[in-house]
Amino acid sequence: MLIKRLEPQVIERIAAGEVIERPAQVVKELIENSIDAEATEIDVEVIDATEISVSDNGVGIPKDDLALAVERHATSKIISSEDLFRLRTYGFRGEALASLAAVSELSILSRFEKDECAYELKSHFGERLAIGSASHPAGTRIRFQRLFDNIPARKKFLKSSGAEIAQIRRTLKSFALCHPKVTFRLRNQGKLQDFYQKTSKPLLRVQEVLSTKPLYHLLGEENGFRAEIYFSSPHEVVKTSQNIWLFCQNRWITDRTLQSAILESYRNLLMHGEFPVVYLNLTVPDDFIDINVHPTKSQIRFLDNRVVFRFVHEKLREALHQAPWNSDRNVSADDASIDWPSRHAPQTPPEPNQWVNFEFTPASQQKDRSVLGNDSYQRVDFANENIQPMSSRLLFSSSAVSQQPQNGDTKSQFCEDLFSALGAPQGGFWEQMPILGQLRKTYIACKGASGLIMVDQHAAHERIMFERLQQSWKSGHASDVQRYLIPPRLTLNSEAVEALNTLAEQWMRMGIELEVCGPEEITVNAKPTWLTDKALMGALEKCAKELVELGGSFRMEKRLSDLQSTMACHSAVRAGDELNFEEMKSLLKQMDEFPLSGFCPHGRPVSVEWSWRDMEKDFGRIV
Structure with missing residues (x-):
């Protein structure tokens, strides 16, 4: 088969197919030209997906340059090849208008800022017509129609008009984001659909x-x-x-x-x-x-x-x-507190066997199951504690309510005793929040400034544990560690063993002591107390694989983060664990220590809020 030189029309259509994929791509190229022309107002008018115009108030195109505008590789943006490496404009190829002219009926109407009148160039699927004078304000308007009519194979791959216009809107948004000092308008069949007014902010x-x-x-x-x-x-x-x-x-x-x-x-x-x-x-x-x-x-x-x-x-x-x-959530203590009665509240909790029943557990009787040490949140083994049965651990029992006197003075004392036991709000956002009780042994109910707030006790404690484990790792101080009497062995390929051993110091900071005992075998001599063998071995295998395939210390940091998340989850208080008032208060106080305490390490929210307004709407008090 002989080699032949392609016809110019074929070349133009091939090139146009590379530059112009769909109508949104055309709009993108035209808006880029408008911004390069220092326009401060850009209007996009959409009739349908194949008939669109873009207008601006930029510097315009001189009459003598109009013909060159639709020539391939003709541009005002660059001169030499070195300019390709220090671009300050969007356009530089000189292909957009030439490609558009080859696959549509094109009209370019422009008035250069120094010209007395505007001039218009028209092109019919690559065939350029004469340039004539016209009336138009300073700037440029480029309109195309019958897009891809001469390339049926390309036109049939266009999506529905709605889908194409949605992509045009997304393209306009992209320019609106990075050019706040330019006004953008998009009209669809004469109706204003998007309008972004220029702003200095x-x-x-x-x-x-x-x-x-x-x-x-x-x-x-x-x-x-x-x-x-x-x-x-x-x-x-x-x-x-x-x-x-x-x-x-x-x-x-x-x-x-x-x-x-x-x-x-x-x-x-x-x-x-x-x-x-x-x-x-x-x-x-x-x-x-x-x-x-x-x-x-x-x-x-x-x-x-x-x-x-x-x-x-x-x-x-x-x-x-x-x-x-x-x-954004910080509020004054007055706004976040319970509505206190006029009489001052007593400073000591009510006597035992009164209607308020929090079942405080002395610290000496509490069992420390935390990896965080003595200053950490404490948990209680409720199965072994001598605790009287309670009704879902509500603040007031049925017998207590039945014992309430009915006169006005005693009602005030009734409220004062409750609020005294809750404690006046003070400290950080969570610490100052009044606790109303524990629901389903899973959620801590609190009164917020604008509604009822439910705190997931497991998610909250899990984030606290996770953050402290991260702190100990970054500081190089490992948490509680246990050594194996019979160290478990992990069989890997030689590359994986070498990859893990290279970062042995990082593992040691986590409390994980590794030792190479063969070209394809590694033993674990010690691990954090709260990390299970199964979780540890699985994490080591996965980390070794990623280190070999992807390399870099970032993968190590990510894998350690996953390990710490697992440790925090396994050692945190569980849903179903009954908490006394001191424990709930301690948990909320510790949440104030970490800015990200609003989310557990898996991304779940720690708290949700039922606003007073939503509550009143649900009860039909407002509409």
Whole structure:
């Protein structure tokens, strides 16, 4: 078969297929041109998926440049090959308008800022018509219709008009996010569908576009890298990753490294299937990135993905550990307290056998089952304690209620005794919260400022244990350790044994002592008291596999985090464990020590709130 030179029309259609995949891609290219032209107002008008116009108030195109605008590889953005490595504009290939002209009926109407009138160029599927004068304000309007009519094979792969317009709206959102000082409008068949007014406050624009409030701002810089991040609290989650918006050098991109860095930052804060709302705009040195990877410019390459991952992960993780959402919940002690009666409450709890029954257990009788030492939360073996039966451990028993006198003075004393036993609110957010009781031996009921708050005792204690285990590991002080009389052996391949042994010091900080006893065998001489053999061996095998396949100390840190989560879960107070008042108070007090105490290490919420308003609606008091 002889080699032949392709016809120009065939070449143009092949090139257009690489640059223009669907209508949203066309809109993206045209908006990029508008922003490069310094526009402050951009309007997108959609008639249907194949007929769209984009207008702006930018500097416009001079009459003499109109013909060049639809020539392939003609651009005002770059001059030499060196410019590819220091791009400051969106466009640089000079292919978008030429590709669009080849597959549609195209009209470019523009008035250059120094010209007295506007000029219009029309193109019919690659055939350029004469340029004529027209009336138009300063700026440019580009309209295309009958998209892909000359390429039926491409047109039949377009999705429904609704699906294509939804993608156009998403494209507009991406520009609205990173250009808050530009006004964007989208009209669908004459009706205004999206409107983003320009603002000098980026946070307001991001919250408006992502429809999430509040969002928290982070600006991190290090060694020429800069990350501006707006992120949601773990309370505000969605079911897909579509609300993780990634930008690099102000370009909307898709990148697995950056997305993994964000999701890893939220590790131990989200449940499976939950995703945060995040806007990330990353700026890196020019010589660290290659933007010229694909004609759509949505894919990029970093010189070293690990550096980028570590930078984004560390900055976002540090911000999350500060739990800025906690500042939103802080209320005064007066707002968070029970409505105290006018008479002063007595300072000592009521006498035994009165209606309030908390069954305080002396500390000397409590059994320490915690890995955290003497200052930790204490648990009681209720099976061996001499505790009188109670009715679901409610605050007042039926016999006590029946003994209440009915006169007004005694009613006040009745309330005073209750509130005195609860204790006046003081200390941190959780410590100052009045405790109402324990429900189903699983939940601690508290009175919050705006509603009834239920605290999952297992999830709360699990987070406390997890955080303290992490603290002990980072400080190098291992928790309670037990040595084996007969050390268990783990058989692995030689690479896995070497990988585990290389990080022996890190394991030792966790209280796990490993010893190589053969080329393919390793023994465990010691382990933390509360970690089961099964959990330990499974974690070691999985960690060894990941270290061999993926390498890096980050995998070690992640695996240790999983181990610590397992340890915390196995040693925390369980659902079904009965707690006395002192134990519940101690648990809430310890929650104030850790900013992330609102979530267990598996991402489950520690507390839920039933607001007074919802309560009144459920009771039919309000509508």
